[in-house]
Amino acid sequence: MYIPDTYDPSQVKTILLANSFSSWGVELGPKVFEECPVNACTLSTNWKQNETADAILFRDTINHSHNRQPSQNKQIWIIYELESAVHSYLTGFDSRKREQINWTATYRVDSDIVTPYEKWVYYDERHKTDVKNREVNFAAGKTRQVAWFVSNCNAPNNRLQYAKELQKYIPVDIYGGCGPLTCPRSSKCFDLLNKDYRFYLSFENSNCKDYITEKLFANGLSHNVLPIVMGAPKSDYLHSAPVNSFIHVDDFSSPKQLAQYLHHLNENDTAYNEYFQWKGTGEFINTFFWCRLCTMVHDGGSAVVGKYTDVSRWWHEGACEKGASVFTTCVERPY
DSSP: OOTTTTTTTOEEEEEEOOOOGGOOOOOBBBBGGTTTSSEEEEEEEOOTTTTSEEEEESSSSOHHHHOOOOOGGSSSSEEEOOHHHHHHHTOOOOTTTGGOOOOESSSTTTEEEEEESSEEESSSSTTSOOOGGGOOOOTTOOOOOOOOOOOOOOOOOOOOHHHHTTTTTTTTEESSSSSSSOOSHHHHHHHHHHHEEEEEEOOOOOOTTTOHHHHHHIITTTTSSSEESSSOHHHHHHHSSOTTTEEEEEGSSSSSHHHHHHHHHHHHHHHHGGTTTTTTTTEEEEHHHHHHHHHHHHHHOOOOOOOHHHHHHHHHTEEEEEEGGOOOTTTOOOO
């Protein structure tokens, strides 16, 4: 990891956490930085330090009491966001506050601190398939077709409508609040995927660039099931996931056409197994957000006030598609 030339371990940087501390899931003080190459940082929630802290990390919002004072011009203000632009509004950003953010820390690849849900890394970029997988039939013993675990039935990208249209042409078992089937929130649900199902709907709740969550990584790719994805453009998935590890709904003109392809894979284990040749060629790694944050604060020369003339516009403009684009029979819903 990069270590700034000017790094001085005796100069401890204070990073002030604004908003609700409980949502961060970390201990206050220096503990989260202890194993970092650059570790001279400490976390605080004491707002009395708002003018002396080296950086302030805002989650989702800046409330009306947060106003940068002239004495804070060298302080780094960072907005952190992991929800999609459809479900997060960066509230509290009046026209003046929109100019006060120095850095963004989000899942988007154009953020200052890119914070993905997961990051896939190959052990060797020259080898993106594993010949040992040729000996494994990932379809063996599987008697069910498509599964989906879902609780939000009103996602603005109309994913539920898509799934119900898909059900007309291939069995789709919907577990949770949006379907008739139940499964406890435990490993037993994923045991069911591994044992019985060939496909899983890794549908995001909104179609926004770079927005790829645990629905793909934890629910799909971590198990012996083939994820069918909806959300970010396919090019973003190609950047984030192993080669040939998913099916994207955008490759099909309708749920009916997708179902036809799934039936083809059901009848051809060789073609189905091609989607699992990436297994064993790499791993999902920790991207060490807190370590990178500490390093950047120590190297804070790029923290320029006014870099974002309107961070809310940067976050929302052109970031998401409306759900009606998914397939023509969807009813468009407003954001």
